[in-house]
Amino acid sequence: MSTPGSPPATEGMYSKLIDDEGAFDEFRPNAHPGSPVRLPVRPSGPGLYRLATVCLATLCGVLLISIIAVAAHYTNKPRSGGEATSALQKQTQDANVTVLSATINKLQQEKSQLQKEKAELQKEKAELQAKLAATKAPAPAQAPVTCPMNWKLFGSSCYFISTVSRSWQEGQDFCQTHGAHLAIIHTAEEQTFLWNLLPRGHWNAYWFGITDEHTEDKWKWVDGTPLVGGFWEVGEPNNHINEDCGYIVKTRVLERVAIRSWYDAPCSMYWPFICEKEMNTSTITPTAH
Template identity: 50%
Template sequence: MSTPDRPPQSEGTYSKLFNDGDSYEQRNRRSQGGSAAYLPFPGSVVHRLRGLGTLRLIIICLAALCAILLISIISMAAQNKNRAQGGGDAVAEVQKQKQGVNVSALVDSINKLQQEKKQLQGEKEELQRAKEEVERAKEEQQKAKEEQQRAKEEQQKAKEEQQKANQELQRANQELQRVNQELQRVNQELQRVNEELQARLAATKAPDVIKPKSTSAPIVCPNSWHLFNSSCYFISRTTRDWPESKSFCESKGAYLAIIHTAEEQTFLWDLLPRGHWNSFWFGLTDEHTEDVWRWVDGTPLVGSSFWEEGEPNNHIDEDCGYIVKTNVLERVATRSWYDAPCDMYLPFICEKYMGPGASTAIPH
């Protein structure tokens, strides 16, 4: 380090020291090279030693000054550093606080956004459901429209069919009117012809002839046959199913019994033997049409009938009628008809009409 404030006296001191030194070395060499030793003057030696101590003192002072300056610089740098660190900590603390505030604000914002997201998601789902409902409503409306169109087409077809039917009916009425007119014409013609015939018969009328009164012979039934009014009845002792019983009666010139009156029913009932469950076929069936009962001659069952209460019930395909006279239950003649499957084997009742116009063949 340079010391520009150093006085010029110091420079002279340095130069004097160096000059004195040279003289000392020269004198020392001269003394060594001479014959006799050369001893310096004690006062000059003390002067040199004092100059050397002053130099050292100056160097030490300079070194101390440098040390002090260095310590001052270091101290100032440390203080500045501490100040900087203190300011940085404060700034960091402020920044940290600001960051904390920002983080809280961000968390709140995130929560609000999540809530808004959920709300928007719910609204989206509601809109989606509403959209689906609208789509279903559109489909239902389309289906209803198609159904309405089909109904309209069906109505149009029905209207056309009705018009056709009306036209056919009109044609039929016209044809019926034509036929009625033709019938009237024919009736008039027949009436005219009848009048002519009446006139001709009146002109050619023969004398009246006295006819003798007819006498009818009494009805006689064969053995094992029983007479009631104009019919003979046969009570079988063998069993057959209903079709075979019908065939057997027809082979005798008769038929399975047809019962029209309570008197006839009571007469037959009294002929039947009473037993545990005595049953007898007679001529009634609904084998062709269920619940439409007909006699074997094809006539329908009308007027009086003598079914037991709850009969006929068609329990197991029961299409043929029979009479029951039993000891098991109390029965009366006019409540003794039942229906049963026609393939059951039972005894039966045949009837042969013997009145006017009947066959003269006698059952056997």
């Protein structure tokens, strides 16, 4: 340890720290100019300044780099966020476009289907309107039905009573040559009408258009339809001598009636016959027999 009035052991070290330039004179109020002064702890020297300067510059550089890095980070961050947001928006828009496209396609398909149904309905409507108009339209005036000479009108048919005798088939052939056929009698009114045309006699017989020649007792009309009912005399048809053709008999007996006047007889027998012609076909002009 040093004593007052004697220089300490470390004086030599402090003496090296003397400011030759007098830069720290203000810190020496009692010092005499030109005398060495012992300074308190006060590092000094060009090396230390340079070291401090380098450190400060390094710190400044680090700080500057940090500032730049942070600035760059926060400058890019919003941009990245914006890009992400933009990408998300684009994905959302794409999804919306996809949904809208699907919706449009579906609506277009439904529209096409509806248009098709509309066309069908319009077609059906036109057909119904045509039918309605047809039902409302007045029926065309029909020309009065007129029968050829010696043919008699009943209903919509003309009837011809022959005055010559033929077999059943020959009578049918004659009728057909005139666009007719042996009479087919469905109603009592028709039967009575024909009966009234026939003259009375001992046994006036007339072929009409019924036969069971194909199957016994299965009577059919000349148009192929089966007989329903009929106006047979009591006990007829009896197929007495292989009788397969029908005829009408009108005698002088007044008690005989139209609705019980049918008989069956062999088809080869010769009788007059009755032709019938429906007048919804072409007009014929047969000659009387």
